[in-house]
Amino acid sequence: MINLLPSQEKEILRQEEKYKLVLILGILFLIFLICLILILFSIKISISGQLEAQKILLSQGEERFKGTQIQNLEEKIISSNQILSKLSSFYYSQISLTGVLEKISQSLPSGAYLTIFNFNSGVPSGSGQISLSGFSPSREILFEFKTNLEKEENFQEIYFPPSNWVKPTDIDFLVNFKIKK
Secondary structure (H helix, E strand, O other): OOOOOOHHHHHHHHHHHHHHHHHHHHHHHHHHHHHHHHHHHHHHHHHHHHHHHHHHHHHHHHHHHOOHHHHHHHHHHHHHHHHHHHHHHHHHHOOOHHHHHHHHHHHOOOOOEEEEEEEEOOOOOOEEEEEEEEEEEEHHHHHHHHHHHHHOOOEEEEEOOHHHHOOOEEEEEEEEEEEEO
């Protein structure tokens, strides 16, 4: 079929088609939003109804269980909670050696190994002093171990004695560093 309309008329028809398409898509999007709002509103009403029912059940349960035995039990729970809180603060101030050992083993390059691990917690709470000794087949592997330890943010004041760097191979090394929690 041949369209004999002038180009201006054709352009007007295309613009009208685009306008109708945008209008239809806008209406569909608006309908979608209205449906979504209605669904969310019905969910809110349902949940608030369930919440009210649970509040009623809770108030009935509280009335049923009031008494001297419950008060005694509450006192025991409060004292136990205080003890547990003190224990928790004590354990929180301690250093997790499991995590420290994991970080050290991840820092240790292949070929090198540790022979002695020494931990002193005599410094202030939340920190400690670690001394390691071990074997490294070469200076490069020992240097890699040193850089890996320095990358760990909890390890501070890392000290390798100068005697570690004298031999180029088969090195028995020592290292000392502090750990912060």
